[in-house]
Amino acid sequence: MVGEWGNSVRWCYRGRPRCHRRWRRCGKRRAPAGNHCRLNEPAYQRPSRVNSMRTVAQLQVLREGVKPTIPTRAWHRIQERIRHPALRRGIARFIASVRPRGVSSASPALNELFARGIVTFPKFISDESVLELRDALKALPCFDPWAKELGEFSHENIPSRTHVAQIRLAPCVGLLHDLASDPRILDLAAGYFGCRPYLDSIQAWWSLSGHDQAEEAENFHRDNDSIRFLKFFIYLTDVGEVNGPHVYVAGSHTSGKLLERRRLTDEEVREAFGSDVLCMTGRAGDAFIEDTYGIHKGQLPMAGRRLLVQFRYSLTETIFRSPVIVAGSLQNATDAMISLIHDR
Ligand SMILES: O=C(O)CCC(=O)C(=O)O
Secondary structure: OHHHHOHHHHHHHHOHHHHHHHHHHHOOOOOOOOOOOOOOOOOOOOOOOOOOOOOOOEOOEEEOOOOOOHHHHHHHHHHOOOOOHHHHHHHHHHHHHOOOOOOOOOOHHHHHHHHHOEEEEOOOOOHHHHHHHHHHHHOOOEEOOOOHHHOEEOOOOOOOOOOEEEEOOHHHEHHHHHHHOOHHHHHHHHHHHOOOOEEEEEEEEEEEOOOOOOOHHHOEEOOOOOOOEEEEEEEOOOEOOOOOOEEEEOOHHHOOOOOOOOOEOHHHHHHHHOOOEEEEOEOOOOEEEEOOOOOEEEOOOOOOEEEEEEEEEEOOOOOOOOOOEEOOOOOOOOOOOEEOOEOO
């Protein structure tokens, strides 16, 4: 699959000197130390604050089947039709101006998020935390979001036709809540939105190999979750070029190209954006935060399987909000975010 991108992926991923040239050409600021496209060469690495020796607590489910409100659904229908990034940004600024202030500081990471739509956090969590999270998630049942009739199954028994096996009760995994309220992430989200972010959902899923054709989000697309939102991804398995890496078109979050609400072909994206394609290979524990209004996909895995978690932060509640509400504390993050997953 990577081969289909030819040099476009390779420059970004392996071509450190060319990467630096590109930074200079774009002229916005100096490149951070290292290759900013690689998850294992840190731009903004700091020690993880998650205590690696703790046991992963299972949080109690207080409510299930929570639905978005009617105003949320109505607003969704409107905002998804507003396509131009500049107009979306203007409306988002207005909404942020009447929302509670967040906790944020100017930083190179925030500048990078504005400019490129993505910031990487290599080794965001320790190997021990990866193991604990993986074990906790493996204990939970999965379902196929595109074939709900298959019901629930274990990660060891995933039906052969399933591309993506979601873990419905992922919000119950205590350690994920510590990660969701990590100050580095909340700081970026508040700075990006200009106000206190909503933590809208915590999701986890396996991406499976063994299929010939890309399906749904394995094709390029823009997300329309909200007028302004970010997704924070953490890999819980090593992800090489054949294991279904996440792929992102850097800078496409502010571009007026390919704004249609539909899946896009690789050829269309290559033609419109040339080589600005980041193929996010990395190790278990690596993470990145991304404005997925920018063009992206989870590439169809050719081998193995990928486990990842995704946190959605948004300016407003989305129609995709977590249907599960759990008992748990926000670790003093109540000034920094509004959680739709906790009982408030
Ligand atoms: O699985 C991935 O890497 C991509 C997920 C995706 O496309 C999405 O969350 O919108």
